[in-house]
Amino acid sequence: MTDVPFSCPCGEVKGTLYGAAPTSGNHVRCCCSACRAAVLYTTGVDLEDHGVELYQTTPDKISFQHGQDKLAVFFSPKKLLRFRVSCCGAPLFTMLPTPKFALTGVMTNLLADKTAIGPVAMEAFIPQPDGSSKHSSVMRLYGGTMWRALVARVTGRWKQTPFFDVDTGRPVAEVYIPTAEERARLPL
Template identity: 40%
Template sequence: MAPEEIRIDGGIEHLAAMRLGPKGMLRWYASCCNAPLATTSNTPKFPFAGFDVKRVSDPDCLGPVTTQGFIPQADGKHKHKRLGYAVAGIVTRVLKSRLSGSWRDTPFFDQHTGQTISTPVILSKEQRKALYA
């Protein structure tokens, strides 16, 4: 999904970000209840937002599910379905956003500075380990 398609109707002051490491993607959440919201790149210049569809009350508004990632397998590994479709979709949306200039219209970054609207917390190795436990 392109970030400019995301609308936050209220509670923007609770929008917070974290990273699993110093260079990791931004994982946005509501700081009031720690509800995960979206995953974005570190810059508004690569306009991409990923969502856990199960968190959306009406997933039909997002369109059809075209790709599935990290599907657990019996051997403990994970696989992906139709990853090429996702890559093509991301590239198409990024190009459209960049060419139109709409990439600036995002709730996650300041339009003028390109900085995140809240300072991301970077998890330590211990915090990451606890997160996955």
């Protein structure tokens, strides 16, 4: 397992992903419309069917060395919190709107070295020619996620999060809900 630095593109926000390894998280490529829309909303770049790469782990594996006060968060249509930075707008993390289910998806393009997390091991919402979607390695994806969240819950590690005030259950930044007009401008 390796500790991997991460930063936003402008360098105002810097931190560390601790204990990164293919066995301690899920390296996922997600092609769902919500992940694509979140990247398009924050960066203006449409990833089309290429998907968004995330490393799913628990929040206690993340710390900030600089710029945590620059975190901003918005609520996506799939009921996920999407953390980005206010300095350059880059998306950083995805998670459920409660700290009690310890799951954090780290945008892998911000990691200083992606080799520690291994290659993409599973894919979600892969577009099919008939318009449907499918997943690969579903048992590993959901099993690993559920197991890590359960262990974090039982051990109390879920409380070690830089993203929530665990006493109130609220995110550390005010949650913004994109307007209907903003959502309508996204071609997804």
